[in-house]
Amino acid sequence: MIALACDHGGYELMQTVKENLDKRNQKYKDFGTYTSESCDYPEIAVRAARAISSGECDKGIFICGTGAGMSMTANKIRGIRAAVCSDVYTAEMIRRHNDANVLALGARILPPELAIEIVGVFLDTGFDGGRHGRRVEMINALDEK
Numbered sequence: 746m747i748a749l750a751c752d753h754g755g756y757e758l759m760q761t762v763k764e765n766l767d768k769r770n771q772k773y774k775d776f777g778t779y780t781s782e783s784c785d786y787p788e789i790a791v792r793a794a795r796a797i798s799s800g801e802c803d804k805g806i807f808i809c810g811t812g813a814g815m816s817m818t819a820n821k822i823r824g825i826r827a828a829v830c831s832d833v834y835t836a837e838m839i840r841r842h843n844d845a846n847v848l849a850l851g852a853r854i855l856p857p858e859l860a861i862e863i864v865g866v867f868l869d870t871g872f873d874g875g876r877h878g879r880r881v882e883m884i885n886a887l888d889e890k
């Protein structure tokens with residue numbers, strides 16, 4: 746189950762992402778926003794991030810204007826490893842090396858076709874483990890009690 750979160754800046758791109766997830770038969774839970782009216786991205790990101798942290802969802806796709814606010818908020822939540830991606834290589838590596846569980850996208854930066862390609866790579870790429878597992882554990886150990 747994929748947790749989806751966007752603000753007004755990411756709303757339109759999120760509709761395209763949802764169409765693509767439907768084509769892939771990928772299940773998702775949409776935490777909003779549900780219109781293009783201005784809203785506060787931390788409120789939405791935290792709800793979706795907590796659903797990943799609790800195990801209700803496995804991964805997330807969070808979209809705002811730049812991806813920055815969404816990723817900053819998500820990374821405050823225990824167990825979240827969110828990264829902003831604007832290219833396919835980074836999308837592959839945040840899965841292989843960092844076991845990222847949230848992909849943050851900037852709707853004001855990315856052409857929709859590239860965003861969809863990045864989503865596909867994020868969803869289809871596994872974690873390499875090995876020495877990268879040790880490093881991810883080091884990140885996880887930094888979660889504040």
Ligand code: RB5
Pocket residue numbers: 752753754755786809810811812813814815
């Ligand atoms: C909203 O205007 C914009 O600040 C937001 O979408 C995001 O880019 C913040 O990081």
